[in-house]
């Protein structure tokens with residue numbers, strides 16, 4: 226009988242993992258369980274569509290290594306399967322004198338992460354590349370690009386289905402039991418799937434699925450942070466050529482609101498990073514009382530909120546006040562006005578928060594016998610999906626051949 230592997234979550238990480246496993250083994254039966262009726266319904270389908278270069282991440286971290294390897298693998302994959310993408314490069318700009326020292330640190334990380342061709346550029350060169358930006362200095366990152374991650378995920382899905390593997394849509398995993406090294410996985414609707422190995426790629430619900438596998442995360446909990454976008458109106462799209470990023474606040478794993486040219490046309494501005502009142506809370510008014518209570522009573526969240534209340538407050542203000550959002554964007558392009566932006570979509574980031582009040586900075590993949598849990602896969606996990614998938618496929622192979 227063939228070995229059965231079950232992957233929970235039909236986002237980019239779950240499906241890249243399925244594809245890497247399908248490539249490596251002919252003798253597996255892979256089943257992906259997805260609660261929605263399509264792939265990429267959550268983080269993957271609501272992201273900025275940027276192919277990250279890896280310039281920001283701490284050298285030696287899983288984010289840095291998987292971004293580097295995933296970047297190369299993603300571009301090869303796109304060429305092979307004819308997926309539109311554009312390596313247009315980006316500028317990171319310091320708009321205030323005191324931000325220059327941050328540029329030094331970003332350059333150091335970029336060099337240590339092996340990025341070729343990144344360089345400091347003067348205010349004049351920033352303006353040659355992005356004529357409407359007011360900066361004191363910048364960094365040019367030639368590797369950064371744009372892509373449609375839904376299309377990438379749909380391609381992984383098509384490839385695994387062509388190899389005879391299955392994606393079960395509308396299967397919301399509710400509980401799991403294990404007997405004689407075999408899992409029984411139950412859906413909310415009462416269906417059952419069995420398998421030897423379970424891989425949890427449930428994104429915003431990764432911690433809940435960990436609990437179902439009987440593991441203890443030591444108080445780590447997913448905190449949902451919504452990223453809201455505005456669209457630049459068509460008549461003002463000329464204000465942005467490609468990708469314009471501010472210097473990020475090093476205290477947080479967010480990049481700050483930026484301008485992004487989209488692969489299918491149009492310019493987005495954002496995303497913010499505001500606490501969501503539901504794990505899938507895409508609007509300001511969407512509240513899930515149980516999930517909100519779990520968030521605001523989590524000891525780690527409370528510690529973080531006490532320490533960073535000012536950041537949280539500013540983000541909340543930006544969520545409700547367009548004027549405050551526009552002011553943040555005017556730091557990069559002073560001539561952008563209220564009338565040049567219309568509310569766009571939103572995405573919710575799954576950020577794992579420790580009991581000590583820190584958002585985990587790195588990817589976190591935990592492995593025990595019979596289970597691999599992807600606990601934390603924030604940005605750049607879309608860029609890095611094939612590398613993360615490869616890492617998990619190797620761990621799965623070790624378990625299946627032990």
Ligand SMILES: Cc1cc2nc3c(=O)[nH]c(=O)nc-3n(C[C@H](O)[C@H](O)[C@H](O)COP(=O)(O)OP(=O)(O)OC[C@H]3O[C@@H](n4cnc5c(N)ncnc54)[C@H](O)[C@@H]3O)c2cc1C
Pocket residue numbers: 233234235236237238239258259260261264265266267268269270271272273274275276277396397398399426427428429430431434451452496571572573574575602603604605606607608609
């Ligand atoms: C606003 C925003 C902007 C971003 N920008 C970028 C970017 O430009 N570049 C980049 O590289 N990364 C970016 N990221 C990060 C990237 O999108 C995510 O890291 C990545 O999509 C995570 O993929 P995933 O498969 O782990 O999660 P998801 O895409 O969230 O997939 C998880 C899946 O699991 C399913 N699921 C959950 N619970 C269950 C259950 N109980 N039973 C069955 N199914 C379940 C969900 O329905 C979902 O489809 C961004 C993220 C956000 C939110």
